[in-house]
Amino acid sequence: MASSLTLDHVVIAVRDLDAATSDYETLFGRAPSWRGEHPRYGTNNTLFRIENTYIELLAMGAGKAKEKQWREQLAKHLDKHGEGVYALALGTDDVKATARGMRDNGIDIADPHDGNGVDLITGARRSWRNALVDPKTTNGARIFVIEHMSPAETLPSAEITSDPGTFVRRMDHAVVLSADMEAARRVWDDQIGARLALDRTFPDRNTRILFFRLGDITIEISGGASQSRAGEGKPDRIWGLAWGVDSIEATCARLNSAGIETSGPRPGIKPGTIVATAKGEATHGVATLLIEHTPESFRPESRAAQGDALNNTQPRRAFTVRSLDHVVVSTADIAATAANWREHLGLQVAETHEPSFMPIRMAKLPAGDAFVELVQPLSGDTGIARTMSERGPGMHSISLVVDDVDAAVADLRAKGVEVSNAEAGAWPNTRVARIAPAAANGVPVQLLQKDAPPPRDE
Amino acid sequence: MIKKVHHVGIVVRDIEQAMRFYRDTLGLALHKMELIPEQGVKAALLTLGDSEIELLEPTVADNGVARYLERKGEGLHHICFHVDDVERDLADLRGSGTELIDQETRIGIAGRICFLHPNAMDGTLVELCQPLDEYAQLHSTEQVTH
Numbered sequence: 282m283a284s285s286l287t288l289d290h291v292v293i294a295v296r297d298l299d300a301a302t303s304d305y306e307t308l309f310g311r312a313p314s315w316r317g318e319h320p321r322y323g324t325n326n327t328l329f330r331i332e333n334t335y336i337e338l339l340a341m342g343a344g345k346a347k348e349k350q351w352r353e354q355l356a357k358h359l360d361k362h363g364e365g366v367y368a369l370a371l372g373t374d375d376v377k378a379t380a381r382g383m384r385d386n387g388i389d390i391a392d393p394h395d396g397n398g399v400d401l402i403t404g405a406r407r408s409w410r411n412a413l414v415d416p417k418t419t420n421g422a423r424i425f426v427i428e429h430m431s432p433a434e435t436l437p438s439a440e441i442t443s444d445p446g447t448f449v450r451r452m453d454h455a456v457v458l459s460a461d462m463e464a465a466r467r468v469w470d471d472q473i474g475a476r477l478a479l480d481r482t483f484p485d486r487n488t489r490i491l492f493f494r495l496g497d498i499t500i501e502i503s504g505g506a507s508q509s510r511a512g513e514g515k516p517d518r519i520w521g522l523a524w525g526v527d528s529i530e531a532t533c534a535r536l537n538s539a540g541i542e543t544s545g546p547r548p549g550i551k552p553g554t555i556v557a558t559a560k561g562e563a564t565h566g567v568a569t570l571l572i573e574h575t576p577e578s579f580r581p582e583s584r585a586a587q588g589d590a591l592n593n594t595q596p597r598r599a600f601t602v603r604s605l606d607h608v609v610v611s612t613a614d615i616a617a618t619a620a621n622w623r624e625h626l627g628l629q630v631a632e633t634h635e636p637s638f639m640p641i642r643m644a645k646l647p648a649g650d651a652f653v654e655l656v657q658p659l660s661g662d663t664g665i666a667r668t669m670s671e672r673g674p675g676m677h678s679i680s681l682v683v684d685d686v687d688a689a690v691a692d693l694r695a696k697g698v699e700v701s702n703a704e705a706g707a708w709p710n711t712r713v714a715r716i717a718p719a720a721a722n723g724v725p726v727q728l729l730q731k732d733a734p735p736p737r738d739e
Numbered sequence: 740m741i742k743k744v745h746h747v748g749i750v751v752r753d754i755e756q757a758m759r760f761y762r763d764t765l766g767l768a769l770h771k772m773e774l775i776p777e778q779g780v781k782a783a784l785l786t787l788g789d790s791e792i793e794l795l796e797p798t799v800a801d802n803g804v805a806r807y808l809e810r811k812g813e814g815l816h817h818i819c820f821h822v823d824d825v826e827r828d829l830a831d832l833r834g835s836g837t838e839l840i841d842q843e844t845r846i847g848i849a850g851r852i853c854f855l856h857p858n859a860m861d862g863t864l865v866e867l868c869q870p871l872d873e874y875a876q877l878h879s880t881e882q883v884t885h
Contacts, residue, residue: 604788
């Protein structure tokens with residue numbers, strides 16, 4: 282059941298349905314698919330079907346309702362939170378089975394109920410079966426599961442009324458804000474069974490995001506990087522919606538001339554995307570993002586997305602690791618291995634060296650600012666020879682640049698890390714200290730100071 | 740052609756524990772934590788000048804990283820080079836009959852990537868990568884999304 286869930290539609294709670302309908306017509310560049318009422322619920326709605334979901338603007342209606350709880354809950358929501366995203370409707374082919382599965386996973390979900398709606402203009406009827414989830418069990422996000430009984434074409438695509446490139450084509454993602462990310466992850470992953478696509482933390486921005494996929498729409502859950510006690514039990518909030526358009530620039534121009542203010546366009550966090558925010562009353566309380574995907578933006582997980590996150594501000598430390606100096610690779614035959622690295626990777630030996638105080642042969646293969654150091658032990662009585670016999674030839678250690686190796690050693694020892702005294706390195710004019718592999722997850726880490734004065738005994 | 744060392748991959752049992760040394764003791768800035776259910780790994784990337792340290796923790800029992808941990812324990816796992824055209828480099832390697840793990844490039848944490856077989860490199864596991872933005876600039880949309 283889990284894998285088949287889609288984002289069937291999103292419900293936006295509004296006070297004045299006519300005003301909201303007119304604003305969303307402008308925002309989407311489309312005419313509504315449906316203007317209707319729910320006789321049993323006592324609510325009225327406007328629907329816009331776009332490429333991959335539909336949007337329901339929902340307002341209180343007049344008249345008597347048989348099932349009052351829908352109207353009462355909507356009234357309560359409008360009172361407490363004002364206009365904005367009200368609920369996410371998860372689509373399924375079998376609401377009974379889905380509800381049963383969720384209940385087995387500990388979600389408090391009502392028994393499926395039949396519902397129907399009438400289009401006030403065409404008189405068309407649509408029917409469905411849905412099951413309401415108690416928001417308490419989903420950490421505050423209002424969700425229901427829906428199975429449509431009417432054929433999909435009963436709700437036609439919202440007619441495009443604006444110029445090509447300037448209308449909302451599809452929904453890109455929904456943003457849920459959470460103060461309790463662990464709970465949110467449990468709910469969406471373990472209980473609802475949405476597909477977790479990403480769990481990423483940006484420590485320097487104190488942000489953690491979870492991506493869940495419902496069909497081709499992403500539910501992005503965003504919260505703090507560290508789990509705080511204060512956040513536990515606080516409700517999640519469906520905060521914003523992102524709409525895919527073909528041309529951000531043209532869409533913004535259209536919206537601005539229609540009186541909807543937009544910010545941007547600006548590059549999105551995801552590489553290759555351009556985004557703009559729609560502002561003001563016209564969004565009816567929904568944080569609204571417009572997004573254009575250029576061909577480069579095919580993968581949200583691209584590392585370039587981390588541009589901002591790279592700006593770490595480090596606390597002052599006794600020492601700073603500047604960069605990677607080199608990676609040591611052991612070999613039983615340095616000439617043969619150097620030939621492989623040259624042939625397969627194009628890395629060339631720039632320099633060879635045999636230190637006077639160590640029975641090894643070394644070759645330096647520069648790669649950018651760092652280098653690969655091939656090392657062939659010439660005697661079995663070296664650390665590297667022993668490691669080779671235990672783990673085989675290959676990557677042996679890494680060497681990291683520090684400004685002052687003595688200060689680093691002192692600081693590490695004060696922190697209880699086992700590290701050798703700083704001594705002359707195998708390469709001329711370097712001083713190195715070796716950290717015990719046991720302290721560094723099995724990796725021999727060497728701290729290296731460049732341009733160090735030669736020791737007296739050489 | 741190789742531009743630089745992109746990262747050095749280290750396999751660990753527990754990323755949180757490993758970060759106590761690499762992040763807290765050495766002071767390397769953690770800039771990304773990623774859980775990749777599809778690949779069965781959790782990764783932490785720490786900035787090391789122009790390169791990175793990639794800590795890898797297996798989250799399943801039956802992938803390369805898990806088998807490595809089982810067989811050899813924690814330690815250095817691979818070295819990844821940033822290249823200017825990963826497709827061309829891989830095509831050259833295929834053409835010369837170099838033993839490879841990946842016959843085609845694929846998407847990894849570092850972008851568009853491929854792994855050479857350690858047999859080809861006398862025991863070193865080498866990864867080539869090209870960040871996706873650079874890859875996309877070089878290749879047409881059709882190639883990118885196939």
